[in-house]
Amino acid sequence: MVSEMKASKFQQVNDQEWRKIAIKSLRGLPFEKLITKTIEGIDIAPLYTKEYTDNHLQNVQEKIVQTVRSGTASPNWTIAQQSYAPEGEQWMKEIKESLEKGNESIIYDGNRSVNWKDEQLTEMEKLVQKYPIYAFHIKESDPFLTIFSKINEADRKKVKGAITGDVRLPKGYYFVRTMVADQLSIHYQGADIVTELAIALSKAVEEAKNVDSFTAFANQFFVRFAVDTHFFMEIAKIRAFRILWQTLAESYGYNKQSAIPVYSETSLRTYSKLDPYVNLLRAGNEALSAVLGGTDILTVHPHNILSKVTPTSIRNARNIQLVIKEETFIQYVLDPAGGSYYIDSLTNELIEKAWTLFQKIEAQGGYSTYVASGTLEEKLQQRKKERINELSHHKKSLIGTNKYADLSTTLTKEEATVDVEGRLAKTYEDLRLFFEKDQPKVVLLTFGKLKEFKPRADFVAGFLAAGGIKTVWSPAFDSVETANKWIKENDFDYGIICIHPNETEQVMVTLMKDIQEDKWLDVAGTYETRLQEVWIQAGIDGFIYKGQDQLEKLTAIKKRFEQEVRR
Structure with missing residues (x-):
């Protein structure tokens, strides 16, 4: 029986024959019904084969895979679980507990003010020498900054990570990056992936002007992305950035492989206060796509972050990453998506479109000029309208919100742990609040x-x-x-x-x-x-x-x- 199976052969079918069969199965509908159009203007085909890929990638697939892999520092990634406590004592308690249970770094958001005491900051001095620190939106007046001046100069080389905001670190922090292309803001304003990638490059060019050499700049720069629910597109986004970055580096005469850190976090754009447990599924989907894309650092937000986080929801968010590592072993595979006809094709299309937009931005005077002209804002507003329009016409589903809404639970208006302007579910939530009253x-x-x-x-x-x-x-x-x-x-x-x-x-x-x-x-x-x-x-x-x-x-x-x- 087994020998017969091994000896069996299947007739080879080419793309043209498959297309004929597909058209026949559509019973009069056009073949285009099988093509999915993305907001980036990319047509996703119903089938990706070697024949299709060779025709569309023009034999550059191998180069894409090689560049992505050489531009990725490690197949493993750092788990970056955030603490949301407003008081320093509770904040330190939560972060130490999470580090004991699988978290691998310290995340601090300066936009969420924490009431610090001296003894807590002293504890923090020791922690940041042991675990990488990623701090964002730090204000000059934030007491958190004092830990960097108190650490003696000999120990400063132990501190690794990144910090952004109104920051001027003392000398000696050679492994702390301070220049970032933070794409979260435009992401929440509605940006598509092509825009995110192009703006990241344009920001990099603007930042590079303030540094003596591109080598010094590359050692200080990193990028921060929000990862949305379009699984394969988000995998391709991170991979595309690796290649775009390398192309940019080469244009500066930097011919070495440059692997800058990619910081990712699950997007709150599709999170909803309605049926919040669905957010847990979204977070898992987004986390896995970020990992398959090759992110270096990943934060997963709790499913109830739009209301009030709990120890259980924080643990669940952290465990999403731990389960991925324990069950898939992806952390041992460099660029696990590489070689996929589908994902490599998406990666290539994003590269081409993003590079074209980047050149257009630079031709208009660069990032700041592009923003000042209002062109970016206009584009973001248009993209946001398109996203809401897709939801409202059920071209896209936000489960628990515009589809399969659960009316057995009420939506109470309360202060959120985090609130994000531009969330797609917001209009639906406002309607729910009205009709519940x-x-x-x-x-x-x-x-x-x-x-x-x-x-x-x-x-x-x-x-x-x-x-x-x-x-x-x-x-x-x-x-x-x-x-x-x-x-x-x-x-x-x-x-x-x-x-x-x-x-x-x-x-x-x-x-x-x-x-x-x-x-x-x-x-x-x-x-x-x-x-x-x-x-x-x-x-x-x-x-x-x-x-x-x-x-x-x-x-x-x-x-x-x-x-x-x-x-």
């Missing part, structure tokens, strides 16, 4: 047999649930007369008529004759413009259908309900 009575008016109206009723219920609107079902009406009688006798704020598509027009002809003017009614489904106009003239207010702008519709319902309440 003032909930209209919404009825799905169902006609016919359960199997006939259920798909539309389920869709409408899910559509409205995303805004926090609860729905109840009417009895299944067997006639228009029964429906009209029920509608007249029962009190509700808003009703949506749910009928099988094949029967809707026929039922509506009869139903329209007796529609009550004071009733607020919509119809589920899409229809010809002619029918919509007739039904609206008869008293129907609007429609709910697949592909509709969800946020626009939910906002209109909110405004209508507010008007009804004021009457």
Whole structure:
């Protein structure tokens, strides 16, 4: 049996033959239906083969893999778990506990002020000589800075890591980097991957002007990325940066392989206060993509960081990285994504697009000029609108927010541990807060047999649930007369008529004759413009259908309900 299996051969199928079979399976739909278009303008093909890759990469795949691997210092990465305590005593307790349980570095955010005492800072002096320190947004007045002046000069070479902000470190900190292309700000403002990469290079060029040599600059510089949920694109982003950086270094005459640190953290752009445990899945997805991409340092944010972190959520965030190391052994493999036709193709496309944009920025005068012109801000605003538009039209899903919303839990307005401007779920959260306070009575008016109206009723219920609107079902009406009688006798704020598509027009002809003017009614489904106009003239207010702008519709319902309440 085994020998027969080993002797079996399969017929070779080329890309052209596969494409023919794929088109046939689409049953009349165009092949383009299988292509996914990203916000970066990249077309993701349904299949990547050697034939496809050779045609599109033009035999540069091997060079991509070699450059990524030579530009990565180590296959292993540093676990960087943050403490969120506002008091120095608790902060030190948490960081020491996390270091004992798998954390490998000290992370400090100057934007989150901590009340320090001298004894805690003295403890910190010892810790930073033992573990790498990554400190961001440090202000000149921050007491945290004093630890660097107190460490004696002989021990300063023990301190490793990076620090940014209003910082002038004393002499002797040779292994602490102070120049950064921090991409978190533009990421949260809506930046796509190509923009993040191009701006990182442009910032590097601007920073390099302040240093005597590119070698000295390369020893001081690092980059910081937020890693989003688009798994393969984020892997390609970090890999693309390695090659772009090497290309930039060579343009300065620096021909050695330069491996600068890449600091990554899970993006809060797609985190939501709604159904927060889904954030744990997002964090795991983002962490794994960062690791496969070859990040050097990684922070995973707790799933409930938008409300209030707990010891359990911090432990879970840390354990995501520990589980990846213990279960996958990725830390022993240099560039584990290298050689994948798919990821190498994405990497190459990001390189080409980012380098083109970088050259355009430099031609306009560089990073500062580009920002001052308003071009970057305009682009970020446009990208943010596109992202929200994708969510609102269900081209993208934010599980627990715009899809599969859970109304069994309430969304309380409380002070967040961390808040991020530009989160995609924010508008949905605001709608949920409103309807939790003032909930209209919404009825799905169902006609016919359960199997006939259920798909539309389920869709409408899910559509409205995303805004926090609860729905109840009417009895299944067997006639228009029964429906009209029920509608007249029962009190509700808003009703949506749910009928099988094949029967809707026929039922509506009869139903329209007796529609009550004071009733607020919509119809589920899409229809010809002619029918919509007739039904609206008869008293129907609007429609709910697949592909509709969800946020626009939910906002209109909110405004209508507010008007009804004021009457």
